[in-house]
Amino acid sequence: MGLNKKSVDDINVKGLRVLCRCDFNVPLKDGKITDENRLVAALPTIKKLIADGGRVILCSHLGKPKNGPEEKFSLAPVAVRLSELLGQEVKFAADGEVVGENAKNAVAAMKDGDVILLENTRFRKEETKNIDSFSEDLASIADVFVNDAFGTAHRAHCSNVGVTKYVKGPHVVGYLMQKEIDFLGNAVETPVRPFVAILGGAKVADKLNVISNLLEKCDTLIIGGGMAYTFLKAQGKEIGTSLCDDTKIDYCKEMIAKAESLGKKLYLPIDTVVTKSFPDPIDAEIEVCTVDSDKIPADQMGMDIGEKTRELYADAVKSAKTVVWNGPMGVFENPILAKGTIAVAKALAETDATTIIGGGDSAAAVNQLGFGAKMTHISTGGGASLEFLEGKELPGVAAADDKD
Numbered sequence: 001m002g003l004n005k006k007s008v009d010d011i012n013v014k015g016l017r018v019l020c021r022c023d024f025n026v027p028l029k030d031g032k033i034t035d036e037n038r039l040v041a042a043l044p045t046i047k048k049l050i051a052d053g054g055r056v057i058l059c060s061h062l063g064k065p066k067n068g069p070e071e072k073f074s075l076a077p078v079a080v081r082l083s084e085l086l087g088q089e090v091k092f093a094a095d096g097e098v099v100g101e102n103a104k105n106a107v108a109a110m111k112d113g114d115v116i117l118l119e120n121t122r123f124r125k126e127e128t129k130n131i132d133s134f135s136e137d138l139a140s141i142a143d144v145f146v147n148d149a150f151g152t153a154h155r156a157h158c159s160n161v162g163v164t165k166y167v168k169g170p171h172v173v174g175y176l177m178q179k180e181i182d183f184l185g186n187a188v189e190t191p192v193r194p195f196v197a198i199l200g201g202a203k204v205a206d207k208l209n210v211i212s213n214l215l216e217k218c219d220t221l222i223i224g225g226g227m228a229y230t231f232l233k234a235q236g237k238e239i240g241t242s243l244c245d246d247t248k249i250d251y252c253k254e255m256i257a258k259a260e261s262l263g264k265k266l267y268l269p270i271d272t273v274v275t276k277s278f279p280d281p282i283d284a285e286i287e288v289c290t291v292d293s294d295k296i297p298a299d300q301m302g303m304d305i306g307e308k309t310r311e312l313y314a315d316a317v318k319s320a321k322t323v324v325w326n327g328p329m330g331v332f333e334n335p336i337l338a339k340g341t342i343a344v345a346k347a348l349a350e351t352d353a354t355t356i357i358g359g360g361d362s363a364a365a366v367n368q369l370g371f372g373a374k375m376t377h378i379s380t381g382g383g384a385s386l387e388f389l390e391g392k393e394l395p396g397v398a399a400a401d402d403k404d
Contacts (some may be wrong), residue, residue, distance in 0.1 A: 015083040018080040019142035023149040024060035045174035063368035099137040133163030148174025153396030200225030201327030224329035237294035242302040271306030304330025305340035314347035326358035349374035359385035
């Protein structure tokens with residue numbers, strides 16, 4: 001994986017038109033942004049480009065508009081909030097064509113240090129198909145390209161990959177992308193050891209390649225969450241009505257054998273919290289009991305790791321120097337079934353290791369449970385961070401210029 005990329009610190013943008021791909025895919029309710037983490041995360045790169053005298057043209061997608069422009073997916077509210085966060089006007093180039101007359105005129109009128117925001121890149125259907133016509137349009141208003149959107153780095157779209165074919169000047173990564181490469185990419189490629197990887201979440205199928213790749217890279221692999229029960233069944237244990245992917249039992253057996261042959265520690269739950277039915281609603285009061293993992297009653301399902309497992313997993317983290325965690329240990333949305341996830345988060349918060357949270361549900365869990373500030377790095381990309389952990393090359397990262 002080529003991870004030695006040029007960043008915004010390696011270029012001079014004074015007087016140049018800088019197209020900066022950000023991740024402003026924020027949740028909106030009644031035209032108001034309900035979570036602005038992604039906007040805040042983009043500020044350091046934007047401020048750097050302004051301070052250096054660039055003419056900053058921001059672009060992003062929002063949601064999944066199906067048939068061209070849709071008012072509910074407009075980035076207009078983002079421009080308003082960004083103006084407040086930056087303390088200067090972010091001019092919104094309302095333009096169904098994204099790079100139509102309105103946008104082109106707005107760019108032409110820019111002075112050094114000005115900022116404009118283009119309309120949702122997905123208002124052009126060519127965006128997700130990476131069709132040259134839209135890439136050329138985007139490149140026509142730019143001298144330099146900066147990619148700071150890790151959340152879409154695993155997709156080859158016009159606004160993060162195609163555009164680099166046509167922008168003549170440098171193609172570099174922003175601070176947020178750089179941080180993801182430094183932590184996620186390098187943690188897996190060149191970890192400080194002992195390296196412990198923790199995988200949770202519901203499905204084995206989602207993490208097939210991640211499990212296999214991490215077994216080769218880490219010293220200890222810890223498995224929790226719904227996918228642990230397929231592993232337990234592969235060991236011949238009774239799992240009751242727990243979540244299980246019968247088509248992946250042979251794969252789990254292979255991974256258990258692989259860990260053994262590589263001399264790696266593979267930890268699976270030794271006890272589990274069980275209940276008869278899934279909580280409905282998700283935060284409902286439910287009866288739970290804890291049983292050894294090989295004796296789950298036929299009419300019960302595993303919902304979280306048990307007390308002994310929590311201690312085992314927390315203990316395994318204590319001596320680590322690098323820890324990567326992706327996926328909760330149980331149904332953490334229910335306070336009764338969040339104890340396993342809390343125990344792991346607490347263990348990570350208390351260790352001196354470099355702790356990296358690989359996006360998605362584990363990032364949400366760590367933040368909701370109040371441990372976010374104690375982690376070294378929380379990834380901003382769900383799918384992108386998973387593919388990084390698989391050892392895949394991400395198109396959005398690959399498209400940036402390598403350092404000489």
